[in-house]
Amino acid sequence: MAAEVDNALKLRVEGMDCGACAIKIENGLKRLPGVTEIKVNYGLEALSLVLDEDRTSRSSVEDRIRSLGYTPHLMPDEGADAEKNSTGDRGVSDRAWWQTRKGQLVIGAGVLLGLAFIIATVVPAIAEWVYLAAALFGILPILRRAIAGVRHGTPFSIETLMSIAAIGAVALGESAEAAIVVFLFAVGEILENVAAGRARAGIESLMKLVPRVARCERDGAVTEVPADELGIDDIVVVRPGDRVPSDGEVIDGKSELDEAPVTGESVPVLKEAGSAIYAGSINANGVLRVRITRTAADNTIARIIHLVEDAQGSKAPTARFIDRFSAYYTPAAMAVSAFIMVVPPMFFGAEWSIWIYRGLATLLIACPCALVISTPAAIASGLAAGARRGLLVKGGAALEILGKVRTVAFDKTGTLTVGQPRVTDIIALEGDEAELLAKAAAVEGGSSHPLGEAIVEEAAQRGLELPRIFGGAMAIPGKAVTARLRDGFVFVGSPRYAAEQGDLTPELSSRLETLEAEGKTAVIVLSGKRPIGVIALRDEPRADAASGLARLNALGVRTVMLTGDNRRTAGAIARELGLEAKAELLPDAKLAEIAKLHEHGGIAMVGDGINDAPALAASSIGIAMGSGTDVALATADAALLKNRVMGVAELVGLSRATLGNIWQNIALALGLKAVFLITTLTGVTTLWMAILADTGATVLVTVNALRLLRFRGEDAHQGASGDRLNKNGAVDAHVPSQELHQTGRGT
Known part of the structure; x- marks a missing residue:
């Protein structure tokens, strides 16, 4: 007896772009003998199944897919190029x-x-x-x-x-x-x-986040090797400006890394011997020797890619409304027409010609033209109205889901906040604020560090004349930047560095603790070893963040912050904006939080970073800020092109208006048909009247859908309890102070 051999078959199915397509293909394949474990991911046009070729050949599977109107293509083998395995064979889709x-x-x-x-x-x-x-x-x-x-x-x-x-x-x-x-x-x-x-x-x-080559120490020399050939325990050298080629552990050196693309951390993080670092992070200063702890196929970026793909695949397929409804409507209409044609003449002696005529009229009345157009007409108008307001929604299913969400989760950096640190406080211990800021800006003049750039920008906005520096500025990795001015060396550094130079006074330590409790990053300016002032910086909330969140709350939507930033900063921003906060979340932890929130109803995720991509894909609806990364925009179901938090509430309002319009259209279409069905059975309706009924319903549905083009966001102003929101987006009885957000300065 021939041995039964099960083979895994992976196909890319061209043209499969919605949940209805996935269901159709799955239904078609599961009827073939020897085909089991069918997994369809329409988001990636991917199909996998286990095939017993003794019972059904691969060509039969492909023929079945073609007969359904799609084109199958064999995906690369598991041993193919790593990059193709991560993203699939793109030749067809391109x-x-x-x-x-x-x-x-x-x-x-x-x-x-x-x-x-x-x-x-x-x-x-x-x-x-x-x-x-x-x-x-x-x-x-x-x-x-x-x-x-x-x-x-x-x-x-x-x-x-x-x-x-x-x-x-x-x-x-x-x-x-x-x-x-x-x-x-x-x-x-x-x-x-x-x-x-x-x-x-x-x-x-x-994939562009990870460099193609790495500087690897081999045989006593540093040579360039392909990043995907790195093995565990290989030693690589990461220079200033380089991206980390794979996850690893620092074994020598000290530097700051920009981890924002991976973790969402708003400022560079100091890394020294023993610190873990992530693939795709950017080395700001200092040379690091790193021991590789994960291969290219298993590093942080690769895991994020797989999380995105898995999340897209696990999202429940949303069949188009008309497709679901037609499963009942179309056969029911046919059955009713047949009943009208046959039963009266056969069982009650009625005249066949009269009841066949009435049956045909019933079929015409049941013509689904108005129903076919009822949903897409409303969706098209809703999408157009949103686009006019900078609200990009990728399809009708996304627009429908938006109105049903019960929770909106926000990333912090670049979403609720501007995404760049700003000077919030200047505390001069000697001289005045302008003199202190000018000295710090002079020292930081050539810095590429976000905090240094923010200090220089603040001085420029105030029109300050910077003192001359003698020689160049010098960085002390992870601690300070120093330069010699006319009256001696000035250092701009961390509180820890200042403490190493001499004890800080209790008063200064207390003020630093207060600033840190407010989620601010403090740098101390020293003249020699003597503190002369403190400059505090923070990634400030967007101007409309508080009002946008208030409007969502008034719509009955819960708001929560999910961020990779530290707890202190996240807590301070959350308290200021009035929402819950969960901090220090890596991409897989964000995904877990999304799953928990999903248990309480539909959830929308709003983000802008690569680290948000899995959460955007796993949520009921993903919303990206227009200034976000390409991956966030591509993974998300909607985007706020004007980068306004208020846009989230407008999306919810637009969706609810569209859903209401859809149900109105369905009621119009079915209501007219019900009326004409009664008149048909009584012999009043002729064939041309039946046609007019369907045409009239189509016209009414179309005109009603066009009303959505007048949407201007007013629906988003209406609270869940009927409270009218003021121009700042808050319920009139609870108007939050806007001074802080208008000035962009903390207290």
Whole structure:
């Protein structure tokens, strides 16, 4: 007896860009013998399954996928290039939309539709035939997919619905309407495909964080080797300005690393012997010798990539509303029509011709054109209204989910805050503030450190004349920067460095503790070894952060901060803005917090960094700040192009308005059909009235959907309890002080 051999098969399925596609493919494949453990990830166009080729061949699997209207491509082997394994084989997905089958269908249907319109103007007599050709050209591929769905387990898909609508319109002589409906459906599908392709491509930019080569110590010399060839316990040298090639541990040297892309930490972190460092971090100053603790396939960046992919795959597929509804509506309408045609003549002696006529009228009334357009028309208007306000939403499913969220989680750095430290306090122990700031700015003049740059920027904004330095400034890694001025050496350094030079007074220590409790980073300016002042800096909240959060709370939405920054800074910002805070979270910890919050209902995540990408993908809806990284924007379902926290509340308001409009459209469509169904059964409705009922419903639904174009954010001003919000976004009875955010200065 032949041995049974199970093989894992991984395919990239071109054209699979929504949850409905995934369900259709899964239903089609699970009917094949020997096909088990089917896993479909439409976000990545990825399909994996276990195949017993003694029962079903790989070609049979691919043929089944093609019959459903998609194109399968074999993915690379596990042993293929590491970068391809991380992001998949992009060759297929990189094709322009017009090179795909769906794109060619859109172009062909559009050309024929335009040609028919021209002919209708010039030679009206043959216009109907050209419209018919355009309708048939567009509907035949959709009809083939509908028939394949019926054969393979998905009988009432959106393709079935579209086929019935178009064929019904053609049969009634409405070929122009059929051609337009088919064309718009094809355009919607290609837009979904393009958006999904951009999201997949965004994951690739994660790989750019890790350098392709590393300076590795081998055989007593430092040589450049490919980063993906590094092994555990290899020793690498990371120079100032270099990115860390993989996760490791510092064994020699001292420097500060910018970990913001990975952890969200707002200021560089001092690293010395024994410190753990992450792949993709940027070395600010000082040379480090690092022992590699994780290979390229398992470092922090690689793990983030896999977290994003897994989160996208585990997100429950959201079938389009009309597809779900048609599973019941379409067969029910057919059954009712058949009942009307057959039962009265067969069982009650009624005249066959009369009841067949009434049955046909019922079929016309049940034509799903108005239902087909009810949801996409509202979604299209909602998306357009949002785009006008700088609210980018990637598709109708995302817009629908936004209105149902119960919690919004925010990253801190670059999301609730500006993303750059600012000078908040200047405490002169000798002289005045201007003199102190000028000396510090002179010393930091050539610094690339964010704190130094902030000090220099503050001095420039105040128009201060900086004292001359003699020679160049010199950095003491992790401690201070020093330069010689006319009256001697001046140091700008950390409190720890100042304490090493001499004891700090109790009064100064107390003031430092107060500043640190407010989440500020304090630097001490020393003349020689003598403290002459303190400059405090902090990444300040965005001007509209407090009002934006207040508006969300008034809408009945809970707000929470999830950040990789330290607890002290996160706590201070959270207290100031009035929301919960969970700090010091690495990407996998953020993902765990998202899962906990998910237990209490839908959750939206708002972020801007690479470290936010897994959380953005795992949440019910991911929202990226417009200034965020490419990966955050690509992974997210929505983006705030104007970088306003208030935009989150506007998104929720827009979604709720759109959802309300959708239900109104459904009520209009079904309500009219119900009325005409009654008149049909009583013999009042004729065939042309039945057509008018469907056309009238379509017009009403379209006009109602267009009302969303007037959305100006007013719905976001309405609190959950009906309280009206003031211009600052807070309920009138609880207006927060805005002075701090207007000045950008702490107390």
